Amino acid sequence: MSTPSPSAKNRILDAANRLFYGEGIRAVSVDAIATRAGLTKKTLYYHFKSKDDLIEAYLASRDQPNLALFRKWFDEAEGDLADKAEAIFVNLAQSARHPKWKGCGFLRTAAELANMPGHPAMKVGADHKKKFEAWLCEVFGEGRTADPDELARHIVLLMDGAFSTVLVHHDPAYIESAGRAAREVVTNALCTPPKSKAPLR
The missing domain is CATH 1.10.357.10 (Tetracycline Repressor, domain 2)
Incomplete structure (x- = not known):
């Protein structure tokens, strides 16, 4: 039985956790997070209105x-x-x-x-x-x-x-x-x- 793949939102949060924690929030761009998540920037902005929203979600997670x-x-x-x-x-x-x-x-x-x-x-x-x-x-x-x-x-x-x-x-x-x-x-x-x-x- 195959394991279901994580949702796009979870993939974005996982990428944000790895990059924000590893490199700092100012050093990491939205483009870098989208690339790390394997998604388009448009998809990222569908789930998070801005980088500030993503930073908030990163800490909340x-x-x-x-x-x-x-x-x-x-x-x-x-x-x-x-x-x-x-x-x-x-x-x-x-x-x-x-x-x-x-x-x-x-x-x-x-x-x-x-x-x-x-x-x-x-x-x-x-x-x-x-x-x-x-x-x-x-x-x-x-x-x-x-x-x-x-x-x-x-x-x-x-x-x-x-x-x-x-x-x-x-x-x-x-x-x-x-x-x-x-x-x-x-x-x-x-x-x-x-x-x-x-x-x-």
Whole structure:
């Protein structure tokens, strides 16, 4: 039984993912994406009104797969919350050692669109980062850590700082160092009693 071929829209998105992630959104033309997808530019514009729409769709297509991967790394790790938090960084460092790894597509796109804060892809990227932070806050809250909101934000800052530093130095060891820092931060939060709400008077 033959496998059905992907739709034209999926072929375009797949090509956009490979080219935008590999080379950057400004360096890649619509013509290059159409050629990579094996379609005409007219067909591409039938599915996406503009390159900006395609950039937005490119990031949106990476949202859930990336979040699911972070959850998988977290859930599969043994140990307490600190071990699990560090495991995200350990796995990320392993991914960063792959020759095709180019860092965080959301941060790289935001950097290229820094002078266009109203671009729809900027909202997609911001929403993705907030979803990751909200998920961390949820798991830290369930683990009864002190101030899970602040703890989640600390991990996000370590994560995005690691992403940025590796792009500069091309050394995944920085991600591993960030992971050890994350472990220490979470361990300290586990040792501190959660803040209790003031009683009603």
